[in-house]
Amino acid sequence: MTTTPRDLLIVAMDMPSTRPVERGDLSLALAGAELIDLLRAGAVRLLRSRLVPEPSGFTVDDPLLGAAAAALADGEPREPVTDWLWRRGRGLAATYLAAFEAEGQLTRQRSRRWGVFRSSRKVLVDSPARTRAANRWAADEPVLAALAAAVGIRDRRAGDYPDVDDDAASAVLAAVTTAVGELDDERGRRARKLDDAAVTNYRRGY
Known part of the structure; x- marks a missing residue:
């Protein structure tokens, strides 16, 4: 069972x-x-940057991608790509991590800090899925590389991958890059508001 989102998470x-x-x-x-x-x-097609669901005859072995297809079918016809990203993407990393853990693809790696305190973090187990993702990464597959670049895994931008020869995929990658940039801007605005509030409280003696 391998999909692009699974490979991206790995x-x-x-x-x-x-x-x-x-x-x-x-x-x-x-x-x-x-x-x-x-x-x-073939579960959906793009019409001027809007999604037109075509769910008939679509089958998938991956339950996560199946859920995405169901969400697509339930969505508004001709939904903009960006709207899909924000709607479907809400909490999606946690959903995939939970699925990986339920499937036994994650384990807890324990470590000792300062010789006293123990900590643990979730790491991937060796699996065929992990090997396939590593091979796809090593091959610099354009779509996976561009998605990774969008979230900062590589020091390149998604637009630096002209080898993506699929116009629809290119449109989605551009939308991902834009959405990630908007989210980063929002985090920056929130951080500045917190800094401004801290400065104001300091001046008032709090």
């Missing part, structure tokens, strides 16, 4: 990144990866 957990991978950014990219797989499977 890469995000396995490969070093140029900056911390934000859950929100990863969720948007996973939604984009699902959409690209659904486009390739």
